[in-house]
Amino acid sequence: MSALLPVQPPMPEPFLELVDISQIFPGVAALDHVSLSVSHGEVIALIGENGAGKSTLMRVLGGVVEPSSGVIRVDGVERRSLTVADAIKAGIAFVHQELNLFDNLDVAGNVYIGREPLHGGPLKLIDRKRLHAQVQPLLDRLEVDFKPDAPLAELSLAQRQLVEIIKALSLDARLVIMDEPTSSLTLTETDRLMQVIAGLRADGVSVIFITHRLNEVMQCAERAVVLRDGRMVGALTRAELAPAAMIRLMIGRDLKSLYVPPAAPPGDSVLEIVDAVTDTYPGRAVSLSVRRGEILGLAGLVGSGRTELARAIFGIDPLRSGAIKLNGEPIRIAEPRAAIQRGIYLVPEDRKRSGLLLDVSITENISLPDLESYQRFWLVNTAREAENAQRQCERLRIRTPGVANFAGSLSGGNQQKIVLAKWLSMRPKVLIFDEPTRGVDVGAKQEIYDILRRLADAGVAILMISSDMEEVIGISDRIAVMREGAISGFLDRSQFSEHNVLQLAVGHTV
Amino acid sequence: MRKKDLSLLILILVVGTVVALINPRFVMVGNLSNTANQVGLFGIFSIAEAFVIITGGIELSVGSVIALLGVLFIDLIVNRDVNWIAAAAIVVAGGLAIGVVHGLLVTKARIQPFVVTLCGLLIYRGAARYYTEDATAGFGFGASFPTLEWLAAGRTNVLGFPLPHSVVALIIVTVVAWVVLHRSVFGRYLYAVGKNEEAARYSGIRANRVVISAYIICGGLTAFSAILIAMYTRSISPAVHGSFYELYAIAAAVLGGCSLRGGEGSIIGVVLGTVLLQVLQNLVNLLGIPSSLNFAVMGTVILIGVLADQYLAQRSRRPMTGRGRPQTSVDAVPREQAKAE
Numbered sequence: 001m002s003a004l005l006p007v008q009p010p011m012p013e014p015f016l017e018l019v020d021i022s023q024i025f026p027g028v029a030a031l032d033h034v035s036l037s038v039s040h041g042e043v044i045a046l047i048g049e050n051g052a053g054k055s056t057l058m059r060v061l062g063g064v065v066e067p068s069s070g071v072i073r074v075d076g077v078e079r080r081s082l083t084v085a086d087a088i089k090a091g092i093a094f095v096h097q098e099l100n101l102f103d104n105l106d107v108a109g110n111v112y113i114g115r116e117p118l119h120g121g122p123l124k125l126i127d128r129k130r131l132h133a134q135v136q137p138l139l140d141r142l143e144v145d146f147k148p149d150a151p152l153a154e155l156s157l158a159q160r161q162l163v164e165i166i167k168a169l170s171l172d173a174r175l176v177i178m179d180e181p182t183s184s185l186t187l188t189e190t191d192r193l194m195q196v197i198a199g200l201r202a203d204g205v206s207v208i209f210i211t212h213r214l215n216e217v218m219q220c221a222e223r224a225v226v227l228r229d230g231r232m233v234g235a236l237t238r239a240e241l242a243p244a245a246m247i248r249l250m251i252g253r254d255l256k257s258l259y260v261p262p263a264a265p266p267g268d269s270v271l272e273i274v275d276a277v278t279d280t281y282p283g284r285a286v287s288l289s290v291r292r293g294e295i296l297g298l299a300g301l302v303g304s305g306r307t308e309l310a311r312a313i314f315g316i317d318p319l320r321s322g323a324i325k326l327n328g329e330p331i332r333i334a335e336p337r338a339a340i341q342r343g344i345y346l347v348p349e350d351r352k353r354s355g356l357l358l359d360v361s362i363t364e365n366i367s368l369p370d371l372e373s374y375q376r377f378w379l380v381n382t383a384r385e386a387e388n389a390q391r392q393c394e395r396l397r398i399r400t401p402g403v404a405n406f407a408g409s410l411s412g413g414n415q416q417k418i419v420l421a422k423w424l425s426m427r428p429k430v431l432i433f434d435e436p437t438r439g440v441d442v443g444a445k446q447e448i449y450d451i452l453r454r455l456a457d458a459g460v461a462i463l464m465i466s467s468d469m470e471e472v473i474g475i476s477d478r479i480a481v482m483r484e485g486a487i488s489g490f491l492d493r494s495q496f497s498e499h500n501v502l503q504l505a506v507g508h509t510v
Numbered sequence: 511m512r513k514k515d516l517s518l519l520i521l522i523l524v525v526g527t528v529v530a531l532i533n534p535r536f537v538m539v540g541n542l543s544n545t546a547n548q549v550g551l552f553g554i555f556s557i558a559e560a561f562v563i564i565t566g567g568i569e570l571s572v573g574s575v576i577a578l579l580g581v582l583f584i585d586l587i588v589n590r591d592v593n594w595i596a597a598a599a600i601v602v603a604g605g606l607a608i609g610v611v612h613g614l615l616v617t618k619a620r621i622q623p624f625v626v627t628l629c630g631l632l633i634y635r636g637a638a639r640y641y642t643e644d645a646t647a648g649f650g651f652g653a654s655f656p657t658l659e660w661l662a663a664g665r666t667n668v669l670g671f672p673l674p675h676s677v678v679a680l681i682i683v684t685v686v687a688w689v690v691l692h693r694s695v696f697g698r699y700l701y702a703v704g705k706n707e708e709a710a711r712y713s714g715i716r717a718n719r720v721v722i723s724a725y726i727i728c729g730g731l732t733a734f735s736a737i738l739i740a741m742y743t744r745s746i747s748p749a750v751h752g753s754f755y756e757l758y759a760i761a762a763a764v765l766g767g768c769s770l771r772g773g774e775g776s777i778i779g780v781v782l783g784t785v786l787l788q789v790l791q792n793l794v795n796l797l798g799i800p801s802s803l804n805f806a807v808m809g810t811v812i813l814i815g816v817l818a819d820q821y822l823a824q825r826s827r828r829p830m831t832g833r834g835r836p837q838t839s840v841d842a843v844p845r846e847q848a849k850a851e
Contacts, residue, residue, distance in 0.1 A: 340714040354712045369713040371695050379693045
């Protein structure tokens with residue numbers, strides 16, 4: 001901290017300014033002339049929908065990415081960009097969404113990793129006594145309930161977050177950036193974190209936190225900055241902070257109309273979930289039903305329990321309680337194979353990890369879940385297998401030099417179509433899509449939407465998890481919104497609006 | 511034949527030619543027949559090992575299992591008057607049971623394959639020594655099993671070449687294993703689980719069952735080779751019999767293109783790997799290299815082989831990534847965006 005500070009009048013000058021920052025990724029502006037200033041002891045909430053550019057902006061501040069244009073002013077010194085070292089020197093500390101801590105070290109070891117006090121002598125052994133002594137005052141400052149020598153592996157997620165904050169303080173941070181710090185915390189843990197933020201503020205440390213939870217903004221922010229599509233669309237002062245005002249700023253994009261109505265009104269319920277409870281949200285139950293020929297969009301914030309629900313329906317994780325019914329009959333799904341045998345298929349979120357064998361041919365990927373139907377005396381009929389792969393490639397317009405090529409050699413959109421081709425070679429009754437167009441280029445996106453509608457019209461019940469507002473509103477026939485492990489509401493097409501979806505997602509009734 | 515297998519074959523031919531030129535005894539019928547016999551014996555348990563390695567696991571207890579089941583087999587037929595067919599069935603059943611136990615420990619108890627089979631290595635070796643009270647198990651004076659001896663350790667003249675029956679056994683095992691691995695549904699599952707267990711599970715494959723099956727196949731084949739080896743050596747000192755055989759097996763699998771990360775490798779490659787190892791061993795004898803250097807020569811050749819293979823693979827991959835890159839970057843842009851929030 002600058003020694004001059006005490007004699008200055010109480011902080012008229014911000015110590016950190018971002019001016020006209022733009023960040024252009026090929027073909028898209030992730031940040032578009034965004035300006036932001038931070039004064040000492042100020043708590044700023046950064047809000048906006050998924051993809052608004054919040055994390056990118058914070059990465060510019062943390063020195064992780066270099067902005068395409070704009071100026072960063074630290075203590076009046078102008079620069080084009082920061083490096084991570086610059087950011088640390090300027091007192092900017094990042095508490096990451098995925099915590100960057102070492103499970104096999106204790107608290108003190110994590111806080112002072114790479115900066116451990118050493119004994120003298122040629123061996124440079126770590127002075128554990130001094131290490132622990134240095135950490136203790138920081139722990140006292142945040143009034144935490146663990147000791148410097150507590151093994152990190154034994155700490156809860158909330159406590160680990162505090163360790164990250166302590167690490168930031170040990171670096172004399174003037175600004176602590178938290179990226180969705182409360183997304184995996186319980187209510188009491190969240191309250192504790194809010195107290196810690198208030199304490200930091202009292203000590204003159206500034207905090208920027210990204211959140212989707214508007215009540216937290218109300219609780220502890222002095223200012224909320226709203227981003228939308230990479231642009232800063234507004235800033236609200238403490239007096240102006242109200243959920244309605246925030247939501248109004250967050251939405252308001254022009255959504256292209258993608259909607260193609262179904263060929264026929266939806267039929268009977270095919271998949272029915274009754275009071276399903278997953279391990280992630282014990283005590284929160286989900287009930288919903290997907291009808292024949294219908295695309296049910298499942299909206300919600302990242303971490304609202306949608307993927308967990310999909311995994312439970314598909315038999316990856318067990319359901320804690322509740323029932324799944326297919327065409328009215330209760331079924332038990334203990335493993336993916338059981339779901340597949342009943343015609344319930346999942347197109348997973350992370351296709352590189354769970355959807356495809358990247359260094360295996362397109363043909364073998366497509367036939368994998370249904371390999372038994374290609375067998376003749378235990379052996380795979382490779383001719384029929386390749387024939388089907390060829391047919392699926394033509395049907396789904398998968399662009400590849402040949403079906404013998406590795407799946408991993410194709411673009412994201414074509415890879416996603418291969419995952420689809422696996423299931424379309426069989427007889428889907430229920431198709432669950434988890435983020436169907438993540439990492440898919442625009443052209444392939446539209447093709448995938450067309451396929452979804454065609455499948456629905458052919459009588460398949462489709463459950464589509466999506467965090468892309470345009471997609472949820474543009475493709476679904478009906479939307480269910482999840483929040484913190486439970487359904488917060490259903491919307492019919494007449495009620496579709498970004499506003500309504502967002503309100504349900506962040507916790508206000510329509 | 512895959513390209514990798516072909517280059518391994520060429521390497522074997524080159525080494526063989528060089529050895530033959532220096533010492534023509536290498537290509538004499540007697541020497542070739544003996545070397546072939548070694549290949550037959552070692553090839554079977556190397557194929558066994560390959561099944562486990564393809565799932566991404568490892569089996570370190572092969573040598574100890576060969577010792578334990580070997581002394582068991584000899585004890586049954588020599589001392590307990592068990593019919594040799596029944597004894598063989600008991601021994602194979604024992605191998606299968608060991609496979610079940612290893613498979614369950616790896617999949618259900620979630621212990622790392624290295625640890626499970628390392629414990630197996632110690633336990634079975636100890637059990638073998640205890641079983642015979644550390645005495646050598648062998649055929650007593652006059653004990654004779656003509657049919658069994660002919661089947662397991664005999665040779666048949668084929669066009670003037672005394673073909674060891676172990677080679678015939680290896681050929682049969684190779685053909686069956688090749689069909690299973692490269693043509694059957696189960697083989698596909700085995701590779702799929704080895705490459706990406708999670709994606710295999712999402713495709714409805716019961717990954718645990720596949721992995722357990724691999725250990726069972728490995729146990730069964732190892733037991734079979736234990737019988738052949740016992741009949742070949744005719745006497746077994748349980749403290750040393752079969753020791754380091756697991757390393758021959760792993761070396762053959764690695765030479766044959768198996769990756770210890772799983773999902774790679776071919777049966778032909780494993781057999782060729784075994785051939786190369788035995789040719790090297792033979793080379794040490796024939797070229798007058800001190801036999802104490804045996805392992806050192808093998809280790810050096812494997813290391814050079816793997817290095818050369820990696821170098822060649824990198825060279826051939828380079829132009830391909832050049833072509834693939836624009837496609838992946840199209841994919842990477844929206845991914846970046848997705849991550850950006």
